[in-house]
Amino acid sequence: MNHTTSILLGFILSSLLFGFLVQGKNVTFYIRNSCPFLVWPAIAPNVGHPVIADGGFSLPSGDVKRIQAPGTWNGRFWGRTGCDFSSSSSSTCQTGDCQGQLACNGTIGLPPATLVEVSLQEGVDKPSFYDVSLVDGYNLPISVRTRPTDPKCLIRGCNKSVNKVCPQELQVVNKTGDVIACKSACLAFNSDIFCCRGSYKSPQKCKPSVYSKLFKEACPSYFSYAFDAPTPLVSCSPKAFVITFCPSKWSALQYSK
Numbered sequence: 467m468n469h470t471t472s473i474l475l476g477f478i479l480s481s482l483l484f485g486f487l488v489q490g491k492n493v494t495f496y497i498r499n500s501c502p503f504l505v506w507p508a509i510a511p512n513v514g515h516p517v518i519a520d521g522g523f524s525l526p527s528g529d530v531k532r533i534q535a536p537g538t539w540n541g542r543f544w545g546r547t548g549c550d551f552s553s554s555s556s557s558t559c560q561t562g563d564c565q566g567q568l569a570c571n572g573t574i575g576l577p578p579a580t581l582v583e584v585s586l587q588e589g590v591d592k593p594s595f596y597d598v599s600l601v602d603g604y605n606l607p608i609s610v611r612t613r614p615t616d617p618k619c620l621i622r623g624c625n626k627s628v629n630k631v632c633p634q635e636l637q638v639v640n641k642t643g644d645v646i647a648c649k650s651a652c653l654a655f656n657s658d659i660f661c662c663r664g665s666y667k668s669p670q671k672c673k674p675s676v677y678s679k680l681f682k683e684a685c686p687s688y689f690s691y692a693f694d695a696p697t698p699l700v701s702c703s704p705k706a707f708v709i710t711f712c713p714s715k716w717s718a719l720q721y722s723k
């Protein structure tokens with residue numbers, strides 16, 4: 467066992483143990499669908515954290531679902547679009563699909579999809595972190611706010627629909643030719659320079675690209691690439707979060723020419 471592995475194992479074991487010893491308080495997530503269409507929210511825990519709300523469900527336009535997570539939960543949220551679970555053979559979503567299942571049950575989704583990444587800690591002295599990431603690409607705008615609302619704890623949605631400004635080489639289109647998602651340059655080209663790997667594995671070496679700048683302009687509050695700076699990471703420790711798909715202005719942005 468090498469050094470990194472043992473540190474990682476130690477970390478996982480101690481967080482599990484900590485979870486057992488300290489019967490912590492829960493955090494509430496309100497998942498809101500403000501899109502004018504059905505969205506299938508999905509949730510995947512990081513290693514060592516439990517699956518919550520079965521990992522996925524359907525959420526009609528205008529609805530809110532309340533779910534609970536342990537106060538030390540780590541994981542991600544995203545939205546799936548264009549799902550059809552009616553035939554068991556070809557049940558799949560056009561974006562964010564998790565192996566064709568309605569309940570993702572711990573599995574992550576197929577990129578590109580806008581990701582809300584959450585790392586919660588208990589206690590006022592230990593802040594919780596969260597961000598919205600386009601590092602794997604974009605499918606829907608998402609906002610994150612706390613309840614009660616605090617402007618310091620807010621991650622805004624986008625000022626433009628990324629799907630509308632997505633260059634052809636990054637586009638994901640459906641059968642009718644509509645752009646339904648936009649890959650990140652890392653996902654599309656899988657090269658070290660866009661993925662901040664290899665000799666580009668540092669903030670000094672991995673600079674914004676023409677593609678990440680396009681994401682940043684559309685969604686200034688999100689991570690547009692791995693070493694985005696100033697880092698759009700928010701640190702707040704509320705008891706409740708509101709995660710909204712297609713927050714305010716979305717319809718206007720989408721339909722105006």
Ligand SMILES: *[C@@H]1O[C@H](CO)[C@@H](O)[C@H](O)[C@H]1NC(C)=O
Nearest residue numbers: 492516517518519534535536
């Ligand atoms: C805390 O959340 C878990 C799911 O993550 C749930 O099973 C449990 O009932 C919740 N506890 C309370 C007190 O709400």
Ligand SMILES: *[C@@H]1O[C@H](CO)[C@@H](O)[C@H](O)[C@H]1NC(C)=O
Nearest residue numbers: 517520567569570571572573
């Ligand atoms: C969910 O995943 C767990 C752990 O992998 C497994 O034991 C369980 O059977 C799965 N549930 C469903 C409904 O697939």
Ligand SMILES: *[C@@H]1O[C@H](CO)[C@@H](O)[C@H](O)[C@H]1NC(C)=O
Nearest residue numbers: 622624625682683684686715
């Ligand atoms: C995006 O919109 C917000 C208001 O919703 C505004 O404060 C901000 O300056 C805009 N950012 C850009 C880059 O247009």
Ligand SMILES: *[C@@H]1O[C@H](CO)[C@@H](O)[C@H](O)[C@H]1NC(C)=O
Nearest residue numbers: 548640641642643644645646
């Ligand atoms: C393609 O996407 C557009 C926009 O989301 C949607 O209106 C249309 O119904 C989709 N077409 C198919 C075949 O799913």
